[in-house]
Amino acid sequence: xxxxxxxxxxxxxxxxxxxxxxxxxxxxxxxxxxxxxxxxxxxxxxxxxxxxxxxxxxxxxxxxxxxxxxxxxxxxxxxxxxxxxxxxxxxxxxxxxxxxxxxxxxxxxxxxxxxxxxxxxxxxxxxxxxxxxxxxxxxxxxxxxxxxxxxxxxxxxxxxxxxxxxxxxxxxxxxxxxxxxxxxxxxxxxxxxxxxxxxxxxxxxxxxxxxxxxxxxxxxxxxxxxxxxxxxxxxxxxxxxxxxxxxxxxxxxxxxxxxxxxxxxxxxxxxxxxxxxxxxxxxxxxxxxxxxxxxxxxxxxxxxxxxxxxxxxxxxxxxxxxxxxxxxxxxxxxxxxxxxxxxxxxxxxxxxxxxxxxxxxxxxxxxxxxxxxxxxxxxxxxxxxxxxxxxxxx
Ligand SMILES: NC(=O)c1ccc[n+]([C@@H]2O[C@H](COP(=O)([O-])OP(=O)(O)OC[C@H]3O[C@@H](n4cnc5c(N)ncnc54)[C@H](O)[C@@H]3O)[C@@H](O)[C@H]2O)c1
Ligand SMILES: O=C(O)CC[C@@H](O)C(=O)O
Numbered sequence: 001x002x003x004x005x006x007x008x009x010x011x012x013x014x015x016x017x018x019x020x021x022x023x024x025x026x027x028x029x030x031x032x033x034x035x036x037x038x039x040x041x042x043x044x045x046x047x048x049x050x051x052x053x054x055x056x057x058x059x060x061x062x063x064x065x066x067x068x069x070x071x072x073x074x075x076x077x078x079x080x081x082x083x084x085x086x087x088x089x090x091x092x093x094x095x096x097x098x099x100x101x102x103x104x105x106x107x108x109x110x111x112x113x114x115x116x117x118x119x120x121x122x123x124x125x126x127x128x129x130x131x132x133x134x135x136x137x138x139x140x141x142x143x144x145x146x147x148x149x150x151x152x153x154x155x156x157x158x159x160x161x162x163x164x165x166x167x168x169x170x171x172x173x174x175x176x177x178x179x180x181x182x183x184x185x186x187x188x189x190x191x192x193x194x195x196x197x198x199x200x201x202x203x204x205x206x207x208x209x210x211x212x213x214x215x216x217x218x219x220x221x222x223x224x225x226x227x228x229x230x231x232x233x234x235x236x237x238x239x240x241x242x243x244x245x246x247x248x249x250x251x252x253x254x255x256x257x258x259x260x261x262x263x264x265x266x267x268x269x270x271x272x273x274x275x276x277x278x279x280x281x282x283x284x285x286x287x288x289x290x291x292x293x294x295x296x297x298x299x300x301x302x303x304x305x306x307x308x309x310x311x312x313x314x315x316x317x318x319x320x321x322x323x324x325x326x327x328x329x330x331x332x333x334x335x336x337x338x339x340x341x342x343x344x345x346x347x348x349x350x351x352x353x354x355x356x357x358x359x360x361x362x363x364x365x366x367x368x369x370x371x372x373x374x375x376x377x378x379x380x381x382x383x384x385x386x387x388x389x390x391x392x393x394x
Contacts, residue, residue, distance in 0.1 A: 005298055006052075008034035010042035013059055014280075017287020021295065036294050038287075041065055041274070049074060054391070055297050057290035060085060060277055061149070062233060064206040068308050072358060075325040075389030077297060077309040081289040086149035088282035092275060093154050093201055093231050094161070096255045097142070100227055101199075102134035105270045138162035143197035145190065145213070146232070147172045147180055151203030155184045168193045169204075194221040199229065206233035216241040225252035231276045234258030242266070301362050301393050310355035312362055319348050319364040321393040322377065327386035328359040336361055339380040345369065358388070369394070 004026040009018065017038070018027050028034070033052035037044075040059050044066045056066060058080040071078050099105055110128065114121050140163055144155045147169035155165045159181055167184045169176075180186075187193050193200070200222070204210045214228065215238040228251055230237050237254070239262040245251040246268045256263050259271035277286065289305075296302050301323035302313035309325065322340075326332050333352050340347055346366040353360055369377075374392050381390045 005036070006031045006034045007294070008037045010037050010039035010044070011059075013038050013040070013290075014283040014287035016284040017059065017289075017291040020288060020291040025295075036298060038290055038294065039065075040277075040286075049076070055079065055294055057294040059283075059286035059290040062205060063307050064233060072308045073388070077303055077306040077325075079290060079293040079297070079304070079306050081286045081293075082305055083149040084285040084289045085277035085279075085282035086153055088279040089150045089231050089276040090153040090157060091279075092257075092272070093150070093229055094157055096229060096231075096270070096272065097158070097199060097201070097227075098137060098161075100229075100253050100255050100270055101137050101140075103132035104134070107132035137199070140164070140198040141166060141196055143168070143193040143200045144184075145169070145193065145200065145202045146204035147176055147184075147186075148203060149176070150231070151201070152176045152180045154201050154203065156181045159183050163199075166193045166196055190218075191221055194218060195223070197226065198223065199227045201229040202232050202236055204232055204236065206235055211235050212238045214238065214242065216244070219245040219250045222250060224250055226250070227253045227255070229255045231257045234260060234263070239263065242269075299393070301391060303360060308355070309358070310353035310360050312351055312353040312360045314349055314351050314362045314364060316393075317364070319366065320369045320374070322363045322365065322374075322381065323391045323393065324361045324363075324381055325388045325390075326359055326361070326384070327388070328354040328357050329386050332359060332384070332386060333361065335384050336363070336381060339384065340365070340377065343373065343377045343380060345373070345377060 005024055006026050006028050007021050008031040009029055021027060033050050035052055036055040036057060038057040038059060042065060053076055056076060056078045058066060058078060061080055063078060063080055066078055068078060114124055117124055142158045142163045142165050144151045144165060144167045147155060147167045155167050158165050165184045167186050168190050213236050219241060242251060242254050243266050246254060246266050254269040257272045257274050257276045259273060263269045263271050293304055296304060300316040301321055303309045303311055324336060348364040348366050350363040378390050378392060381387055
């Protein structure tokens with residue numbers, strides 16, 4: 001039997017990423033017992049996790065397609081690729097903002113209806129174009145909800161295009177706060193944004209707290225004829241409420257990257273088939289970043305850009321290594337080191353990092369350790385109350 005590490009792609013993943021898995025790896029779309037999976041929007045919620053699964057690499061930002069609680073319970077880290085597709089999404093948001101504002105989507109669709117009108121077409125265009133008079137975005141106000149990798153870029157570029165920008169993000173990271181232009185007016189109450197803006201672009205993750213964030217109550221606080229852009233997730237917007245708001249003119253246009261049976265039938269909704277991250281550059285960036293994160297974890301146990309494990313790394317210098325994912329409760333580190341010491345093993349280096357209710361410990365050990373001694377140590381560590389998974393890397 002092959003000892004290769006099996007990577008199973010669950011979606012089409014750019015070759016630039018898959019080709020990074022070289023010696024020691026096999027890419028197998030049909031694998032039943034993969035060591036790791038790499039995916040884009042594949043829905044893992046209904047999937048039975050194979051016992052072999054050690055890590056999940058999401059080539060993208062949103063992780064609502066992955067059951068994070070199950071992964072954490074099983075000690076499986078989920079990696080994503082922060083910022084790797086942000087430019088692609090930002091470009092499509094800015095494109096759509098201008099195109100929708102200038103009635104381009106409707107105008108282009110109407111022009112197609114002139115097929116068959118022969119030489120009359122130029123004249124029909126000149127008389128018909130008055131239906132599609134739009135508005136320039138310069139001098140208008142854009143509200144950006146969520147100032148992360150995408151939202152901050154959208155906000156900064158909208159300023160460059162002559163817009164006023166109001167941003168709302170109660171959890172903005174220090175890094176993003178530095179990157180955000182000082183000309184973006186930040187508000188601490190989302191209602192202040194709702195009442196001031198002509199356009200809203202939403203860039204938050206889909207989590208229970210944000211589901212249906214844009215609903216009837218929110219639309220009631222907005223200016224009439226506001227344009228809403230949703231390149232984040234369909235469920236952030238209540239479909240029935242926005243259908244009514246589009247009917248009564250509170251919302252002028254709804255531009256969504258997440259069409260469904262309701263949005264496709266809404267008047268004044270523009271449905272884009274989830275193209276936000278679909279650029280060659282973004283697909284390559286995401287696939288490469290996810291592949292690198294997976295390889296680093298599988299080969300060294302180091303954790304970078306996980307959404308359910310703490311970031312943790314020790315330079316890998318070839319020492320036998322043990323990693324442990326466990327509950328973040330008092331005395332865990334002392335219990336782990338006591339077991340190592342009782343097994344007559346010597347620690348060369350170690351780190352312990354926590355994230356919410358869980359923690360991750362990496363221990364480098366001295367000398368050559370026999371299979372039997374390693375198995376004995378792992379047995380001891382697994383027996384500690386609160387231990388979830390242990391791995392040996394040598
Ligand atoms: N259309 C696409 O193809 C596409 C591509 C990439 C990402 N996305 C979606 O866009 C989302 C954002 O991506 P990103 O790369 O900017 O992520 P990010 O993590 O860099 O930014 C998300 C921001 O939302 C903020 N936030 C969280 N809860 C909030 C709340 N209740 N109110 C206001 N702000 C809140 C966070 O503080 C963070 O700054 C992803 O979660 C994903 O769902 C879609
Ligand atoms: O992989 C994709 O095509 C879309 C990814 C995007 O929705 C994301 O959340 O990063």
